[in-house]
Amino acid sequence: MNRSKKEMNETEIRTNFITPAIVHAGWDKLQQIREEFRITDGRIITRGKVVTRANPKFADYVLNHISNIPLAVVEAKDNKHTLTAGLQQGMGYARQLDIPFVYSSNGDGFVEYDFFTGKERELRLQDFPSPEELWQRYRVGKGFANNPAKEELITEKYHYVKGDKTPRYYQRIAINRTIEAIANGKKRMLLVMATGTGKTYTAFQIIWRAWKAGKIKKVLYLADRNILIDQTMANDFGPLSDVMTKIEKRNLDSSFEIYMSLYQQLSGDDGVEAFKQFSPDFFDMIIVDEAHRGSAREESNWRKILTYFDSAIQLGMTATPKKDDNVDTFDYFGNPLYTYSLKQGIDDGFLAPYKIVRVSMDKDLEGYRPVKGETDIHGLAIKDGIYTGKDFDRSMVIEARTKLVAKRVTEYLKKNDRMAKTIIFCVDIEHAERMRKELVALNEDMMQKDSRYIMKMTGDDIEGLAQLDNFIDVNSPYPTIVTTSKLLTTGVDAKTVQLIVLDANIASVTEFKQIIGRGTRLRTDVGKYYFTIMDFRNATNLFADPNFDGPAESVIDVTDGEEMPSDDHDTGNEGEIGEDEEVLTNGEGDDTDNKPKPGNVPPAPTGGGQGHIKYYINHVPVRVLNETVYYYDKDGKIVAEGMREYNEKAIRSEFATMDDFIKRWSEEERKDAIIEELLDKGVLMEELEEEFGSEYDAFDLILHVAYGQKMMTRSERAQRAKHSEKIASYSGVAREVIDALVQKYQDTGYADFDDIHVLKLEPLNQFGNPMSIAQAFGGKASFIETMRELEDSLYA
Missing domain, CATH: 1.10.150 (DNA polymerase; domain 1)
Structure with a gap:
């Protein structure tokens, strides 16, 4: 039976009219036309014990140049819609994908929008532009129509072997914008990409394309920790292994093309400015990994390297947007070519969401004041003053507090998963060792199975460092729990970390985001869909910073107790983890050992630096005042409320009144479409059914939760x-x-x-x-x- 165009659904319109028109214009169906192009994976939504994904985002068509540069987005609608009905939707996809041409069609023709010119026009079906026409307009719009050398670089293909991963849309944008900037002669560039979004893979593809096109020959890749160099060489940079070397002290072989090095190896931290063994024009390009960590500071030794190789193209890569504590990075490299934030990564479903379990202890909030003449366990007279959370484990150690933190972490893991990879961030090395001992005492059964169940990993610990690769390895269960201070704050690609414990005073958003980044990597293949932040120091107050870009979804498991007031977070007090603390010269940064020396006259206990005095007391009890579970709503606000309140807010954000909902329900042919829309808002029917009973229809559950209506069973x-x-x-x-x-x-x-x-x-x-x-x-x-x-x- 012949059907009219008006009777056809969208799929039939595409099959019978839109796709034939595109193919007729000369687009290769297999090589250049990508139908149902998947843009995102869909945000992971975790509520209670339920984990699911919001719907992925798809573009109906993406049309590529033969070099795999995307040129156009085509959005299709059925013939009941107007010709322009899909245009704004397509423009939204094009903005996200950084694509200049957009088309909307209902099968009668096309309407085109050109981002280069801002012009909109209608086309007949038979007048859809050819690949050659759009490529010429692209070349003009990008400014390389009359420059074959630029075009050769811009069209150089990615490294790809069958079975390899291909760049995600944001990686492609970062790569292409950098390549274009290089083609246009730019020498200082910056990319801001959240931890876990593939900065080193992006850097590799940039190097590969520029190197294969002959634009660069010698490349220097700089990082500040050995683990960053070693992971990069073994993983993303593997295809360059034949032409790549790691620079060792005083062993500078000039026959390679890709050079990997620590800043410290070249900058003269040991008094030898090794970088000067290369001529100033030796390198064509320098990649600066974790650029926020001080590489661009004018007074730093590391800056000497960049200044010496001034003629080279220099690309900084960081996970941290511009802040007061990294402004030098942006002043040196300039504004980012592209930013892909933690928030966007979570919204797209490429990064793991998280929940926050905040634990408040009485001595942290109320403080502890010694009585006159009180001494610590070493006989040191304790200086008078009120000691609070800022001081504990830096200038005063309350043994009961350490035991309580270890006990609460152990209880959490026993309740959830004792084999969940866990990092506990401590104030310094000595604190990390005490925490390790307390955890061992509480987990002897697990230690009996494998002595690596709990380990300290700090810059001074050879045995701990030797197990770092095993901790990172997704297939290795041990080590399971590690205590550290700064070693694991950045760059360590521990994909399966499910619990991050904060028992250190964190000075800055920059440092905080690096720590949180240890958990943001998704590994759904091994069951990791989200991670938990257990906060004993109110460090998660930094989420409230107006410039923090990462509202996250969470698992909600609300405990008893109300939110306690907390001190304002600090941004640079002595004794806190911060960017100004130096890392060890071996590239495995951490704090130094700060054990007190009994018998000495104690200085003021709040002084920082090596050798400062800590008081140790074992006679003061500590108790938990309350524990609250938080999640972030869509606006990035910290919220501690039950499932019912959350669902009410989410439903009302879609349907402001009960009449709005009932009208839509009665008009919608597919009731599942409404449920899917609410799912995207974070509402899970399974969770509501678990609370109220499976005998109720979604219609009644929604009316009851959002609008207070009495329910009827099915x-x-x-x-x-x-x-x-x-x-x-x-x-x-x-x-x-x-x-x-x-x-x-x-x-x-x-x-x-x-x-x-x-x-x-x-x-x-x-x-x-x-x-x-x-x-x-x-x-x-x-x-x-x-x-x-x-x-x-x-x-x-």
Whole structure:
């Protein structure tokens, strides 16, 4: 049976009109046309014990140049829509994907929007632009139409071997913008990409394309920790292994093309400025990893390297947007070519969401003041003053407090997963060792299985450092819990970390974001969909910084107790983890050992630096005042509220009033579409069913939670519908079909009655095929009308 264009759905319009028009214009269906182009994976939503994903974002078509540069987005609609109906949606995709040409079609023709010129125009189906036409317009728009050398660099393809990963959309944008900037002669560039989004992979593809195009020959890759260099060489930079070397002290072989080095190895931290063994023009390009960590500071030794190789293209890469504590980075490299934030990564579903468990202890909030003449366990007279959370483990150690933190971490892991990879950030090395000992005492059963279950990993610990690769390895269960101070704050690619414990005073958003970044990597293949931050120092107050870009989804498991007031977070007090603290010259940064020396006259205990005095006391009890679980709403606000309140807010954000919801429910042919929209808002029907009971329909759950309406069970609604005046008038096969449909609704909640395909399912298929069943109602149109009457009766 021939169907009119108006009767066709969107898929049929695409198949019969849009795709043929694009192919007719000369686009290769296999090489250049990407249908159902997946942009995002869909945000992970975790509520209670339920983990699910929001719907991924797809563009109907993305059209590529033969070099894989995307040129156009095409958004399709069915013919009931206007020609321009998909244009704004397509423009949104194009902005996100950094694509200059957008088309909308309903099968009658196309409307085009050109981001280069800002012009919009209508086209007939047969006038869709050819690949050559769009490429020429792209070349003009990008400014390389008359420059073959630029075009050669810009069109150089990515490194790709069958089975390799391909760049995600944001990586492609970062790579392409950098390549374009290089082609245009730019020498100082910066990329801001959240931890876990693939900065080193992006750097590799930039180097590969520029190197293969002959634009660069010698590259220097700089980082400040050995683990960053080693991971990069072994993983993302593996295809360059034949031409790559790691610079060792006084062993500078000039025959390689890619050089990996610590800043410290070259900058003269040991008194030898090794970088001067290369000529100033030796390197064509320098990549600065974790650029926020001081490489661009004017007074730093590391800056000497960049100044010496001034003629080289220099690309800084950081996970941290511009802040007061890294302004030098932005002053040196300039504004970012591209920024991909933690917030965007979580929203897109490429990064793991998180929850916060904040634990408040009495001595941290109320403080502890020694009595006159009080001494510590070493006989040191304790200087008078009120010691609070800022001082503990830096200038005063309360043994009961360390035990309590270890006990609470152990309880959490026992309740959830004792094999969850965990990092505990401590004030310094000595604190990390004490924490390790307390954890061992509480987990002897696990230590008996493997002595690596709990380990300290700090810059001075050879045994701990030797196990770092095993901690990172997704296939190695041990070490499981590690205590550290600064070694693991940045760059360590520990993909399966599920618990981050903060028992250190963190000075800055920059440092805080690096620490949080240890958990943001997703590994759904091994069951890691989210991670938890357990905060003993109110460090998560830094999430409230107006420039912090990462609202996160969370797991909500609200405990008893209300939120306690907390001190304002510090941004640079002595004794806190901060960017000004130096890392060890071996590239494995950490604090130095600060054990007190009994018998000495104690200086003021709040003084920082090597050798400062700590008081140790073992006679003061510490207790937990309360524990609160937080999550972040869509606006990035910290919230501690129950599931019901969250769902009410989320539903009302989509349907402001009950009338709005009921109107949409009655008009929507696919009830599942409404549920999917609410899922994107974070509402999970499974969670509501668990709370109120599975005998209720989604319709009643939503009305009750969001608008306070009394609920009816599906059974009650079914009985009411069967006895309604309209439905009771049917008889014979038609009545039997209605009764079967009502029973199916009562049992399963299926409510899309006017979908004739439901007649193919059991037990309805016993009445014949869909068309013969429809005839019992007087034909398909009458069947659909009856089903709408049934639906009205159910939801009256």
